[in-house]
Amino acid sequence: MSSDDRLFRSRAEHDAAVARLVETVKNRGGRQLRLGKKTSNLFRQREAHKGGRLEVDGLDKTISVTADGWAEVQGMATFEDFADACLVHGFVPPVVPELKTITIGGAATGIGIESSSFRRGFVHETVAEMDILCGDGVVRTCTPDGPHADLFHAFPNSYGTLGYALRLKVKLDKTCRNVKLAYDTFREPEPFLQAVEAACREGIDNPGTGPDYVEGVAFGPEHYVLSRGWRTDETGPASDIAGPVPYFKTLRTKTTDLLTARDHLWRWDADWFWCSRPLGFQKPLIRKLAGRKRLRSTTYWAIYQFVRRHKLVERFDRLQKLLGRKPRLEEPMVQDVEIPFGNCQAYLEFHWKNLDIRPMWICPVLPLPSPRPWTLYDMPRELHLNFGFWSTVDTREDLAPDHFNRLLEREVVRLGGHKSLYSTVFFEEDEFWQIYDGPSYRGLKAKYDPQDALPDLYQKAVKSR
Ligand SMILES: Cc1cc2nc3c(=O)[nH]c(=O)nc-3n(C[C@H](O)[C@H](O)[C@H](O)COP(=O)(O)OP(=O)(O)OC[C@H]3O[C@@H](n4cnc5c(N)ncnc54)[C@H](O)[C@@H]3O)c2cc1C
Structure with missing residues (x-):
């Protein structure tokens, strides 16, 4: 074909x-x-x-x-x-x-x-x-x-x-031939956040010379990496996103990098960000055996679906109990939230204190001017940071099964942020419709999907x- x-x-x-x-x-x-x-x-x-x-x-x-x-x-x-x-x-x-x-x-x-x-x-x-x-x-x-x-x-x-x-x-x-990257490490959140804001400002004010891509990874409360990327037609040896070392690990060791334009698009796909780890795919031997074609999110998604369909985690927990061992109690936490830039320091404090999921993806987003509000997801036209984390939080029997997710939802609302709906959501119905403009939604539903x-x-x- x-x-x-x-x-x-x-x-x-x-x-x-x-x-x-x-x-x-x-x-x-x-x-x-x-x-x-x-x-x-x-x-x-x-x-x-x-x-x-x-x-x-x-x-x-x-x-x-x-x-x-x-x-x-x-x-x-x-x-x-x-x-x-x-x-x-x-x-x-x-x-x-x-x-x-x-x-x-x-x-x-x-x-x-x-x-x-x-x-x-x-x-x-x-x-x-x-x-x-x-x-x-x-x-x-x-x-x-x-x-x-x-x-x-x-x-x-x-x-x-x-x-x-x-x-x-x-x-x-x-498009361009390659993307040139620069990585800067910070040991405290304040200078990291200042650097993210400065990089965005530089990219917005200086198209052509400022960065085309800005993102960050928080490896822990005292370890943040800012990544800036520039489109370029310069050539040079480009790194391999499906090589022996997963891309996210290279942010800890390199200060600059070069990726082909296509590999740059899929730098996070090869290891599902970093979520390939529990499946063993970050081990060099397994990467080699799997081959480049299988180092992609669809492979991990298929394994995850298999585990879910056959209830393998629940079965393993039952086995643990039969063996007299206490299974680890965990609450799934797969979420992306957007927080206004001015409240991001507060969000980070909340995150490390309550969830402590690491690494965490941090992606700046600036909503563009629009002739009218985006009805179900409107945000002030100011810089926000998206925090993405896809893992579990250790919990206890005396806590509700959705304890940490509810805590997160309350904090996001308190900080004037937004939560994506692609994963689990726990808002009560009236609260949900207050956030996502229930009256407008009902009018549109009656107009476009009346039955x-x-x-x-x-x-x-x-x-x-
Ligand atoms: C681990 C993880 C990481 C993620 N990282 C990112 C990220 O980095 N950047 C990012 O942008 N998003 C990210 N997402 C979220 C993702 O963009 C959303 O889940 C998105 O909706 C998925 O699109 P899909 O095409 O796979 O749709 P599906 O998963 O198939 O569907 C999602 C929803 O959209 C509806 N839908 C699908 N297609 C259409 C259509 N054509 N018209 C109307 N409705 C439709 C479906 O009915 C469904 O309700 C991430 C999600 C996960 C789980």
Whole structure:
């Protein structure tokens, strides 16, 4: 198969796939619908689905990339394929989330970010137009200021509960050969945070010379690394993200680095950030045996799903009990939160005192000016830091099973921050709708999905329906 066949689909094929999907919605016979997609990066256990499935196989490629840097892409195209389709034409999407199977539609509705987000905003802010198949079976073309501007602005954080994006139009950036990186280590949070802010300011004020990418990793309360990246056509020996040493470890030992533009996009995918560790994939021998192709998030996701499906952790705990050993009590904590920059020091204090999950990814994001608020996820147009941590917290029998997650939710609200909904959520219903603009959501739901063909956001995000 040529790269064009693998990555691109004609408009006629796209239109045919859309027509099939519309028929499914119209003939759903009262059943609620769910996306029938092969990949997912949603981190909550969902109830078994009794309704219908939207088969979206024909909606996962790029339709076109033009010489003036515009892409039309189908909603279920993974960023791996979308980025490759752009790269062959000399472009790159301005914000490419870190995991290869995150799709453009999933990221636009799920608040996608990357280390370019301090200049380029969220994934949804890179989208100029979307075709959304709504719960009422109508496909609407939505733009920031067109007739369905209300739906366009309510799409981020709606998680497929108002409609599914089938086609998106994205303005691209020119690509480069390599990305040059500089890593600076800090032993205290204050100078680290100051350096993050200064790097963002430099990148915003000096496009072309300032950094194009800014992010950080907190390895512990006294160990922070700031990473700044510059697009470059300079050549030189580039490091290998799937080599014997996982990428995140190199931030502790190197002060500069060079990655190819494509490897830079996927630097975190090769080890699922650092979450490949419990699966043994950070051992050089296992890396060698697995081979480069398997060092990617889909491998770890498949293993994780297998463990979950066969309840292997629960079985191991039962075995421990039978052997008279006390199993370790842990509360899962897989979360991303955005905190206004001025409160980030307070967040770090909270984090180390209460959760102490390390390492932690820190990614600056500056929401861009917008003609109207992003209904379900609006933020002041000021610098925020996203803190991402994907692990467990040690807990005790006398604490509620969601004790630490609730603690986190309260702290995020107290600090004026936001919490992504791709993982577990514990807010009470009234609290949830206060945060995520319940009155506007109900109005939009009645307008675009009046017969509840799609689940409600609270039911989906909190009750895992
Ligand atoms: C370990 C981990 C690390 C992560 N790191 C990052 C990161 O670095 N950067 C980042 O941006 N995000 C990150 N995420 C979050 C991720 O972007 C979101 O979970 C995103 O929604 C996943 O998109 P997906 O395409 O895999 O969608 P899925 O997981 O398949 O679906 C997510 C939700 O979006 C809905 N949805 C999917 N496609 C569409 C569509 N076309 N139209 C409407 N609704 C749709 C689904 O119904 C579902 O409710 C991370 C998640 C995890 C678990």
